[in-house]
Amino acid sequence: MNAAVPPLPHFDDILNAAARIAPHARVTPLLRSRSLDDIAGCSxxxxxxxxxxxxxxxxxxxxNAVFALDDAAVSRGIVTQSSGNHGAALALASRLRGVPATVVVPEGAPAIKLAAIAAQGARIERCAPTMAARTAATDTLVERTGAHLVHPFDDRDVIAGQGTVALELLREAPDLDVLLAPVGGGGLLSGTSLAAKTLRPGITVYGAEPAGAADAHASLREGRCITDMTARTVCDGLRGHLAPRTLALLQRHVDGILLxxxxxxxxxxxxxxxxxxxxxxxxxxxxxxxxLADRERFAGRQVGIVLSGxxxxxxxxxxxxQA
Amino acid sequence: MNAAVPPLPHFDDILNAAARIAPHARVTPLLRSRSLDDIAGCSxxxxxxxxxxxxxxxxxxxxNAVFALDDAAVSRGIVTQSSGNHGAALALASRLRGVPATVVVPEGAPAIKLAAIAAQGARIERCAPTMAARTAATDTLVERTGAHLVHPFDDRDVIAGQGTVALELLREAPDLDVLLAPVGGGGLLSGTSLAAKTLRPGITVYGAEPAGAADAHASLREGRCITDMTARTVCDGLRGHLAPRTLALLQRHVDGILLxxxxxxxxxxxxxxxxxxxxxxxxxxxxxxxxLADRERFAGRQVGIVLSGxxxxxxxxxxxxQA
Known part of the structure; x- marks a missing residue:
């Protein structure tokens, strides 16, 4: 089965990503709260x-993905599919690179996230709200325009870019016992777990997943990508399914998925x-x-949490x- | 008239305050936003x-005020009057110092701010919602208990402590053209303007005041403390009036009050x-x-804004x- 897994990013790819995005991305603050520590019973x-x-x-x-491409590859623009934050991020990155971007957006995506994509100057193309329709619409666009596809998570450079979160986190808090990141398609969790386990092999890494969209949990249990579950959750950013690439990284580096x-x-x-x-x-x-749902597991430990968006x-x- | 002004803090008091509060206070982040810069037309x-x-x-x-006091002065506890943030801050500072605190709170204060005071372990004493009632209740408490009063703004150490905001701001953004701080009783504005004008004499310092509570604006125009205006504003933290001490500092260091x-x-x-x-x-x-109400005034300039709470x-x- 591993034969079917596309190339995985390595730790060096994350270091290269950190250098590549440094002129554009923010080093975000790491904040603490004594009152939340008291409530949680850990740091x-x-x-x-x-x-x-x-x-x-x-x-x-x-x-990282947009700036890793050479001029020929981006000459016909960038395409992606996204119902939210990846679309706006890709639109911004494309604008900074000076190339046009098109984002395929399923019907029903949050209006505020659509507005953010449009505000960055990207073209929006609507499709039906299924993964099949999204993929079909994106493939058609790529064929028709010759634009380059940057997938929201099933992309080596995207995963490497997300991994830079953990580089910064462990630079500022090197003594972490645990790292927690949300998991949807698995780009953030796979990148951060790769970085964290390389820098600090003894660290425990968990994914946090909505109980109403528990496909990553099921995929790890069954050892294959479960892609036919219907997501029912308020977490609109976590409704995606793992791809073979992110599943492979999670199998290597993640200690568990908490629902x-x-x-x-x-x-x-x-x-x-x-x-x-x-x-x-x-x-x-x-x-x-x-x-907070499982205080005993974390009691007294140093816990890093990615506030993803x-x-x-x-x-x-x-x-x-509700009105 | 200056003869009636109590002792004013000096720049050195602000430096001392920075050292005194360093073990307890946070150095807060200075954040930027390209999209807000675009909207405002300045940096x-x-x-x-x-x-x-x-x-x-x-x-x-x-x-700064609580830790500047000697053990004898705090032995009978700390008292203040506040409808909000100063009460919670004083309660926290007293807890860190290990002395009991009582906060006189007018009826009608926001419930969330009362809860914050109580959460820090301070005793709450209610009074009628007038400045006279607040002062009377506080005076009575001081007489009865021998506790030490730390006024929310008419206090040299309090003003010096607030001034540390500008030290940090100008350390991180030394090229500011303008500094803007909210003004209620004037503690923040007087402290930050003193620090800013000392470190960077050419800087312009404005107070920002609700049009519905424009007593600082009127006080500076008339050269005396106007204390009989009724505040009508959503800014619950800016309903106070200047004291002679804060007025004197504002007269020296502030270039204008924007309503x-x-x-x-x-x-x-x-x-x-x-x-x-x-x-x-x-x-x-x-x-x-x-x-945003006066873009031309700030066009193209480097503007520091204190997000006060x-x-x-x-x-x-x-x-x-409204429900």
Whole structure:
């Protein structure tokens, strides 16, 4: 089965990504909160990727992928498929590179994320809200225009870019016992787990996944990519499925996937807004939710949590009564 | 008239304050946003005091005042009057010093700020919602208990502590043309203007004040403390009046007070949440609102803005329809 796995990124690719994105990406702050430490019963280190450009860690991978391409490869523009943060990140990276971008967006994607893609000057092309329709629309575009596809997570350069989150985190907090990152398609978790286990082999790395979109958990258990589950979760950024490449990296470097229900995510999100004073989207709050749902596992430990994004519609907060 | 002004802090007091609070206070991040720069037409540097301990710059002054006192002075505890952030900051500083604190709170103070005071272990004493009642209740407490009063802004050590905001800001952004800070009682503005004008004499310093609580603006125009205006503003942290001490410092170091209406404050607050991904309270957003209301004044300049606090009731956001 491993024969079918496309080339995996190595630690050196993450170091190269860090150098490549340095002129463009932010080194995001690592914040702490004594009151959240008290609530959690452990020492929390929050990597604030909600403060990354375009409002999510996705800019790291998109920027690395777009700037890794040679001029010929980008001459006909960049294409991707995304219902959210990767689309805006790719649009920004393309604008910085000076090449046109098109983002295939499924019907039903959050309006605020569509607006962010458009604000970066990318063209939006709609498709039906299924993975098959997204892939078909993207393939058609690539064929028709000759544009270069940068997949949201099934891409070696994208994964290497996401891994730079862990480089910065462990540089500032070298004594971490545990690293927690959200998992959707697995780009962030595979990149950060590769970096973290290389820099600090004894660290424990968990993915945090919505209980209503538990395909990564199932995929690791069964040893194959489960792609036919229907996602039901408030975490709009975590509805993707693993690809063989991200599954292979998770199998090597991740110690477990922790499942969290949506109510716990909403409560953790509110706690981050109240205590850390940070606007974090549901997908970004799931790491803290995973800790609070299983305090004993983390008791007394040094825990790094990736707050992956902050793009949220302020008129539709999960704790507001539905109008 | 100057004969009646109590002792003013000097720049050295601010340097001493920085050293005194260093073990306890956070050096807060200075954040930037290209999209907000584009909207404003100038270069904005946001000093994130919403990320300070207790969620506001107030901890700097309270911490400096409480730790400047000798053991005898604090032996019977600390007292203050506050409807909000100073109360929580003083309560936290007192807890760190290991002395009991009592906060006199007017009826009608925001519930979330009361909860923050109680969470730090301070005793709360209620009084009628007038400045006279607050002062009377505080005086009575001091007489009865022998506790030491730390005024929210009319206090040399408190002002010196607030001034440390500008030390950090100018250390990280030494080329600022303009500094903007909110003004209520004037503790933050007087301390930061003293520090900024000492470090960088050519800098322009503005206070930003709600149009519905424009007593500082009127006081500077008339050259005396106006204390009989009724405040009507969403900026609950900016309803106080200047004291002779803060007025004297503002007369020396501040170039003007910019008035901003509440709608502009709410819009700026939402923009900070959306673009900077920061939870900022209305009082903390008024600096950005002042820039956006008067773009020509700031065009092309390097502008430092103090985001003074982030303590806000997430169920009562100013852009939500009233229930």
């Amino acid at each position: 929390l280190h929050f990597k604030c990727e909600n403060l990354q450009r375009s409002g999510a860690f996705k800019f790291r991978g998109a920027c 969290v229900d949506d109510d716990a995510v909403a409560a953790a999100m509110r706690l981050l807004w109240e205590r850390l004073k940070l606007v974090v989207e549901p997908s970004g709050a799931i790491g803290l939710a995973a800790v 902050g793009n949220v519609d302020l008129d539709q907060l999960p704790w507001q009564a | 904005l540097h946001f000093k994130c005091e919403n990320l300070q301990r207790s969620g506001a710059f107030k901890f700097r002054g309270a911490c 901003v209406d509440d709608d502009a404050v709410a819009a700026a607050m939402r923009l900070l949440w959306e673009r900077l991904k920061l939870v900022v309270e209305p009082s903390g957003a008024i600096g950005l609102a002042a820039v 982030g303590n806000v009731d997430l169920d009562q956001l100013p852009w939500q329809a």
